[in-house]
Structure formats: structure tokens, C-alpha cells
Amino acid sequence: MKYQSPGRPTSGPRLRSLSRSIHLLLLGGIVAVPLQARAQDATTAQDGAPTPQQLDSIVVTGSYSRSLEQAVDIKRYNIGFSDSIVATDVADFPEQNLAEALQRMPGVTIERNKGLGTRVNVRGLPSDYTHVSINDLATASGSGGRDVEFDIFASEIIQQVTVQKSPTAADEEGGIAGSVQISTARPFDYNGRKLVASAEAAHNSISEEVDPKFSFLASDTWGNWGGLVSFSQAKRTNRTDATSGINFRPMSRFLAPSTGARGEQALDVLERDAGIVVGSRANNDETDRIIFQDKVGDRIYLNEQDKWGATASLQFKPSNSFSLTFDAMLGGYEAVEDEYDAAAYSASSRSTLETIHDYDATTLSRYGMVVLRDVSYTATQHEFLSKERIHDTDYRQYSLALDWTVGGWDVTGLMGYSGAEKTSDYANLKHVAYAPSRTRWTGRSGETIPSDNPATIDMYNSPGSYLFEAYETSLERVNDDKYAAQLDFRRPLDLAFLPALSSVQFGGRYTDRSKERDYGELNIQGPRAGDASWVNVRTLADSELRPVTDIVPGGRFRAKDLEWSQVSNDYARRTFRYPGFQTPFDPGQHYRVDEEVTALYAMTDFHFNVGAVPVSLNAGARYVDTSVLSFGYHPVQNDDGSTGYTEDPVSMKGGYSDVLPSFNMTAELTHSLMLRAAASETLMRPALTDIAYRRTASWSSFRFTDGNPNLEPTYARQWELGLEQYLDNGGLLAASYFRKKIEGAVINSLTGVVENVAVYNANGTLNGIYDFDVYQPVNADGSYDVSGYELIAQMPLGTLHSALEGFGVNANYTKLKSSLQGESSLGIATPLPGLADKAWNFTLYYENDRFDARVSYNYKDAYVESIGYNMYPIWRDAYGQTDLSIGYRITDNVKVSLEGINIFDRETTGYTLDPSFPTMYELSGRRISLGLRADF
Structure with a gap:
């Protein structure tokens, strides 16, 4: 394992090696060496520059406080703005999936669905503005867009997660909100x-x-x-x-x-x-x-x-x-x-x-x-x-x-x-x-x-x-x-004529992505194909009815004092799906998108002093060239009024290229106080569902809806400035301000007219000849700003007083503001859907050689979930959830734990415009678990 001196932060692929060396963890077992001791032992080469050295000892622990220290080390030695969690926090704290493990990171909130964390929002931006990679490879999850469904990933197999908030040229482009970098163990x-x-x-x-x-x-x-x-x-x-x-x-x-x-x-x-x-x-x-x-x-x-x-x-x-x-x-x-x-x-x-x-x-x-x-x-x-x-x-x-x-x-x-x-x-x-x-x-x-x-x-x-x-x-x-x-x-340099230039780095990446989607639907209305004899004849009483609280486990309905009976899904599947039934795929709903990206980058690292202040600077640019081939089938209306499709798929090419600059800098004002700054341009590619070249028809509305392979990415020009105070006990106090100008957001717009389209009635007679409007997703003109600040406080409390030995806090607060308003056709001012003004997390922990306990509270402010009928903002109420973890190490190798999720049984609620007009009231309950872990 190698050590990089505090004066020379690592960037690009070298950061990943350093992070893995610093942070050797899995399933609550942490392999760690204090960085302070390493810095004291670092040798000096003949030219006076610190050189990497081998480590002499490795200590294996299961300490939550030590895992926080390791996350702080990763943050400190990264040239850009980032935050990390590591295996003890990923797998040893109450969560149901990886999304819920990430919610404790600064600037990260999650979308919840019926009590389960699903998608991840970074700094309040939509989930499809976040780029996700596992072991440096962008991740597929089968969703319809660019976003990743985090609920499919088991947190126990994850080693480390870093949210990179300011990119370097070496990082794969993508992620206006940030890049979630996931690592597994080796x-x-x-x-x-x-x-x-x-x-x-x-x-x-x-x-x-x-x-x-x-x-x-x-x-x-x-x-x-x-x-x-x-x-x-x-x-x-x-x-x-x-x-x-x-x-x-x-x-x-x-x-x-x-x-x-x-x-x-x-x-x-x-x-x-x-x-x-x-x-x-x-x-x-x-x-x-x-x-x-x-x-x-x-x-x-x-x-x-x-x-x-x-x-x-x-x-x-x-x-x-x-x-x-x-x-x-x-x-x-x-x-x-x-x-x-x-x-x-x-x-x-x-x-x-x-x-x-x-x-x-x-x-x-x-x-x-x-x-x-x-x-x-x-x-x-x-x-x-x-x-x-x-x-x-x-x-x-x-x-x-x-x-x-x-x-x-x-x-x-x-x-x-x-x-x-x-x-x-x-x-x-x-x-x-x-x-x-x-x-x-x-x-x-x-x-x-x-x-x-x-x-x-x-x-x-x-x-x-x-x-x-x-x-x-x-x-x-x-x-x-x-x-x-x-x-x-990457080439480390020691040039007599330019001593500040410490390294140059360049490289390239090629990606080939393909997404294909088939969809179909069919309504059963009788006991055989094409038979509609049950419609308006068969009643609910003709099916097997059971109280819903008997169909599902758990007893009474807790949202109201109600009882009613329904048909179980098991009975419905057995009764209504006749022999040989299969839902057919609809050709008009089929699409395929092929996307090829070639990227080249170059960047440099500088290390120099301004007076007595060591400064590290990383600057570079990334060139990206993207080509898109998309195809699908276009609808036509048959003479009998039914919908048919073109015999062959209709294809269309698209593409774009750009240069994305990046700049990151740190200045070590004192041994423990660091000034950090970053500026960059980044992008998020449009959802594949939007660039899929397919056409759907609404015959009654006289409208075609097309995909648009010529869509360009949404771009963001962003900068950030922060101060970070690193404490001798492994703690951290940090504050940063960030601002993003986002351009090219994707909206649906009228883009053309198809004249003289024949429309037929259901009985096959001609209804008339009409002009059809064509709507497509397009990149909107103009831009909007998202800004905010983050505060982080991570402190072992034992240094304040001996009575607090073993206690500590880990807290963060994010405040956001957006200039973009939601689109209400009635002119009702509303924030950008999905954007919560503030979010904060607070964890209080205690641990000694045998016992540990943690209580965590995660809060997300109220936000607009959607705009009903494009008129009425529908709000999701502010939500705060308390989780608990208690562990006792029976022997040096065996630990028993008791954990609770949503221990106060907090409900999820929402309203339209005013809380006196509620839209939802959901109860998903608390979850208590008992676990045993052994490590050897």
C-alpha cells in the first residue's frame, strides 16, 4: 500500500488506488492504519519530495468511529469535493438496500416508496441527473432512463461508496448532480x-x-x-x-x-x-x-x-x-x-x-x-x-x-x-x-x-x-x-524549469450501450380469446371474496377503521387467465437505442507554495463524441379503425460532441485547515426513452408523439468553494457553497404538423382527414440556477471531556435554492418538482471494546412531488425517520446486533397546495431485526 503526502492530493485513477489502500474494509471489519502515523514515517527521496512507502502494520477493527475517520481521509486526499461511506457504515447500520445507506451522506436524499428507499437524489436534483458506476464501470439497472434503481443492490456486497461532486477530466462524464462511485472488495x-x-x-x-x-x-x-x-x-x-x-x-x-x-x-x-x-x-x-x-x-x-x-x-x-x-x-x-x-x-x-x-x-x-x-x-x-x-x-x-x-x-x-x-x-x-x-x-x-x-x-x-x-x-x-x-x-514529473508541474495524465475511453424495450397490453373480458361475455354481466359477488386483511398478513387496516372484501390476486390469476393466454408485445411500443461514445482527456497536477501555503491544482479537459442510432415502428390506422404499424422499423441517427473543462484546487492554509475550490462543465445525457425514435398516435386527439435522437445532453456549469477543518481526533468540520447553471433541460414541445391524415371510426368508416400535431422532447431554451451550501460536523466527543469518551456525532445539513419554477398553467408559483429546500442527518454514537450503539435521524423537507393536471402542485410533506443500532461483541470474532428502522412508525403524508387538502396517508410500519456476525 502507498501513502501520498498531504501536500500532494491524488486525482483521477490514482485516487481510486489510494482510497482502496486507505480503506480496507468489509462487512463491518475495517483494516486501517492511522494516516497520521504514516505521514510521520514517510521517507524523502533525494530530490526532497515525499515518496510512497510500504506500510508495516495493519490493524483489524469493527469500529464505526474508525470507519468515519477513513471516510474523512478519503475526503481529505481527494483533489475534488467528495464524501464517502465505507463498509462499516454501508452494511452495519439499519438499511433495507444501498439507497438507504447513502441517505446519511451530505447532500444526498432518497426517494421513498411505501417505506422503502428507491432512488438517490444528490443536491436536490432529479435522480436521472446522477451518474452511477460500480468498479469504474457505468451501471445498467433496467430502468427506462439513465437513473439507477438502487433498491436492486444488496448493501452487504458493497465495500465503499464515494459521491464525487466536482469531477476531474479523468472521470467519466455524466452526472450534473454528482457521480456515485461504488467499489466492491478485492x-x-x-x-x-x-x-x-x-x-x-x-x-x-x-x-x-x-x-x-x-x-x-x-x-x-x-x-x-x-x-x-x-x-x-x-x-x-x-x-x-x-x-x-x-x-x-x-x-x-x-x-x-x-x-x-x-x-x-x-x-x-x-x-x-x-x-x-x-x-x-x-x-x-x-x-x-x-x-x-x-x-x-x-x-x-x-x-x-x-x-x-x-x-x-x-x-x-x-x-x-x-x-x-x-x-x-x-x-x-x-x-x-x-x-x-x-x-x-x-x-x-x-x-x-x-x-x-x-x-x-x-x-x-x-x-x-x-x-x-x-x-x-x-x-x-x-x-x-x-x-x-x-x-x-x-x-x-x-x-x-x-x-x-x-x-x-x-x-x-x-x-x-x-x-x-x-x-x-x-x-x-x-x-x-x-x-x-x-x-x-x-x-x-x-x-x-x-x-x-x-x-x-x-x-x-x-x-x-x-x-x-x-x-x-x-x-x-x-x-x-x-x-x-x-x-x-500518468507520468510523475520533476522538471527543473517547471518544478510546480508534478504530473501529466491522459487517456481515452470507448463505450457502446444498447437498450431495447418491448411492451404490450391486453384486456381479458371473457373466458376465451376475443370473448367479451363477462363484461357488465359477471359481478364481484360471482368471484371468491375474502376480507383483504385475511388475504394479506398483519390483521386490521391501520389507515382507517374499515373492513372490506376483495378478490385475491392468486384467485384472479387462476380464474381469469384462460389456457394459452399470453400478453402480446405491441410493435408500436418497441424501440431500440444504440449509443457509442468516444472520450479523450488530458490533465495536469501542479504542486507549489504561495508564501507558506502548499497549493495543489488539477486542471484538464475532456473531449466527448457521441453517436446515436435509434429505431422503432410508426403507427398507421387500418381501414377497420384498428391501429397497425409500418412493416419495417423507422430509424434515425443523431449525435453531438463537446469539450468539458475541469479545475480543482486545494490550499493547505494550516496543517489542519484546507481551502478547496472547483469549477467544471459537465453533462447528463438524455433518457434513452426520449431519444428512441418511435411514434405513438392518439387518434382521438389528432396527435403524434415522437422520440428525438437529436436531443443533446443537459449541461451544467458549476463551481464550489469550501473550508475544511480536520481535527486531531479524526473529526471534521466543513462548510461549502456551490452553484450550478443548468442549460438544455428536456421538455415536450410541438415540433411539426403531419397533414392529411386519414382517421377511421371503429366500424371502419372514414371519420375524416385531419392535420396531426407532432410533439417531441426538445432541449429547452434558457437556463436555471441551483445553489446551496453544505455543513458537516463529525466529532468524537471524548476530547471535550473524559466522561464523553466513546461518544461521537456525525451530522450534516444541506440548504438548496433553485431559480426554476414548476410549470403550472394557472400561474401558481412552485419550486422545481423533487427539490427539497433543506435536508439534514444526525447520528449520535457510542462505542467501546464490546458495546456500540447508534441512533440516526434523517430529515428531508417538504417538496413538490408533481403538478396535477399541469395546474395544482402536489406536495410531499417533510419527512423525518429515526433508525437505531445496538451491538455487543460476545467474543473477539462474534457480534450480536439489534437494529430498528423507522422506530417511531412515522407515516408518509402529502397534500395539494395546503395541508388542509391531504392527498395521501401511508403507514409502512417499523422494522426490527436481530443479527449475528462472525469474522475470522
């Missing part, structure tokens, strides 16, 4: 043989199920060779009880001129019960500001996951100047989600207002809005929905890495493949009953109850009133493959 990370095994059982408070998890690692070296394998498997059964779907709906739904008599009745009821006189039914700006409540759903979700991951590493290392490493990472992720939904759709096409019981003209009066809080409707669409979602993802990654020092050059190379195949199978058994009902907001959500109309029903206990509509199915398959090759050359 055999020479350990001094000889290493064996680690752990087992855990976790209990969810709502499902009341106990889930197992198991992992192990085995590593050994023999002479010049080393081998390592690791494996992790986990099951998760989580139940979520929720009320949701309670969004605003504009009164134009009922008042549009096309609604006829229903609209006239709505006008009369508005004037009679609320004193609202509508000037013009055709004036949407007026009618869209009269609000009623959309669909209310009482839902139970049961999410069952089976996840496994494995790594293997074979390393040939005959000397410290040469190593050749083969790394493999394999995994599988299967998730089955059952949703049982009793819902009432007040805005049905048959319905209108009957009686307004309560309305609110004050809460949103600043927007000119009146909200109907409590209304009886003439024909509410009541629905019982049994939904089943099956997601199956297989991912694999292989790479061959070279590290070679020869003839004064440091040569690193990489060849690799990353691939994922994802299949999604969806089904929805739908029964519908139209009847008068009364829908209103309640304190936490909404409810539908019988109205005063004699024809009303008790929607939860009237199975004979519900008629079969369809058993809807869809099937999607995505194949995502990426090949990459990279070669880097």
Missing part, C-alpha cells in the same frame, strides 16, 4: 485470509412477517494470487396501509360545453349551494379554479422482495508495481407487489354535482380558488381493484482492471461489461359500480360514504352492485447492455 485488500458471515431476522410491525437475511465473504491470498467471493441474500415482506389519490379536479370536468345537461346541473348546484356564478363554461381559467375532490382510494399494499447479490474477484499481483484484477458482480431482484384498492371516482363521465354540503372560499383565495370540501354526486364510479405487479431484474457486471508502473509511467486500464434484464408483469382485476355517493375530505385523507339519494350504496359491502369491466394485463421487457474500454497514462 483479495489484496486484506492481509491474508479473511472470512466473514452474518445472519439476520427482521420483523415488520404491520405485516407481522419475519424476513431472513444472510451474507458471507471469503478471501485469501497465496503468493502472487488472491481470490475473493461474497454473497448476500435477503427477503423482505412489507405491508403498507394507505389512503391516496385524493387530488384536485377542476370543475371544467363537469362544466365543459360538451357535458350538456350534466354541466347545466352543475351550474345550478354551484349557484344554489355555494353562491358561485360561472361567467362562461368555456373559460377554463375560471372553471379550473373551482375545485372538487378526485378519486379517493383505501389501499393495502403487500410488497414481497427476494434479493441476492454476489461478487467475485481474482487478482494477480506479483509486485507493488503490477496487478491484474478480474471482478464480477451478479445479482437478482424479484419484487411482487399486491395492491387491494377500494376507490371512489367522483369525477366519472356519468356524474355531476348533486349537493354541496361544504365549501372553502378562503384557504386558497390568493389563487382565486374555491374548494368544494364535501359534495354528493349523482353517479360516482366505485371501483374494486385487485392489482398485481411482478418485477424481475437480473444484473451482471464483469471487468478486467490493470494497474502497472513501468518506465516511470503509471498505466491503468479497464475492460468491462454491465448488463441488466428487467421484466415487469402487471395485472388489474377491475369491477365497477355507478351510484350516488358523498365524498369529502377528512382530517388525514378523504372518505366516500352513502349520500341521501335513495339509490346510493354502501360501497364496501355491495358486491352484487359491482360489474366486471376487465382483467387488464401488461408486460414489459427491457434489455440494457453496456461495454466499455479505457486506458490511462
